[in-house]
Amino acid sequence: MNNLKRREILSRLRDDNPHPTTELNYNSPFELLIAVILSAQATDVGVNKATARLYPVANSPEAILALGVDGLKDYIKTIGLFNAKAENVIKTCRILVEQHGSQVPQDRAALEALPGVGRKTANVVLNTAFGWLKDNEGRYFLAVDTHIQRVANRTGYAKGKTVEQTEQAIIKNTPNKKEFMFNLHHWFILHGRYVCTARKPKCGACIIEDLCEFKEKTEY
Structure with missing residues (x-):
């Protein structure tokens, strides 16, 4: 795939959705951080249902710490892996209070040092909550999950066997960054x-079907 096709793909996606954002509900960087931690191997819909109950009661590191692990579990028990996530969220809140002024x-x-926070979560928070495009060394923040890896590789936009390889390939190959x-x-x-x-895939309903290099297109 050449950069003319890549630019047209991005232009069409932008025209279709000029102001995209996360489907996770949040009102502060902290709420987004916790929501993204909870979203691992869970749907945004499921996370939003849990945080709709949690955040009116506890939406700060101190408030969630006050709940304790068992108290937090009561709010997030509908989410997959909630036991481990509750432990990580409590540990993360403690670090935020003790090391980062809450x-x-x-x-x-610093974000990746928090329990339950990996590269993807850190990138989401920096990009979505704080509006960062690049760090001080000029490295782009791009959160890549299974959806993004699939789209990039399937369309031919960028190839990578792992999430991190795909992240770097997308950054390298994206024109007009x-x-x-x-x-x-x-x-x-x-x-x-x-x-x-x-x-x-719903190829027949796809606005970039003619640009996509996937060979097994469907008629949807």
């Missing part, structure tokens, strides 16, 4: 979630 750090290394990189994460994840689905 604030979410705007630093990838200032124009497109900030929203690329949301465009690809939403496209993968609703159109370029895992089992049976």
Whole structure:
């Protein structure tokens, strides 16, 4: 795939959704951080249902710490892996209080040092909550999950066997980065979630079908 096709893919996705954002509900960087931690191997819908009950009661590190692990579990028990997630959230809240003045750090290394926070979560928080496109060393923040990896590889936009390889390939191959990189994460994840689905992509309803290099297109 060449950059003319990549630019057209991004232009069409932008025209279809000029102001994309996460489907997780949040009102602060802390709420987004916790929601993303909870979203691992869970749906955004499921996380939103849990946080709709949790956040009116506890939406700060101190308030969640006051709940304790067992108290937190009562609010998130409908989410997969809730036992481990409750432990991680409590540990994360304690670190935020003790080391960061109860604030979410705007630093990838500091974020990745929090329990339950990996590269993807850190990138989501920096990009979505704080509006960061690049770090101080000029490295782009791009959160890649299974949806984005599938869309990038299936369409031929960028190839990578692992999530991190795909992240680097997307960054390398994206033209006009200032124009497109900030929203690329949301465009690809939403496209993968609703159109370029895992089992049976909806190629017939896809606005980039003619640009996509996937050979086994469907008639949907």
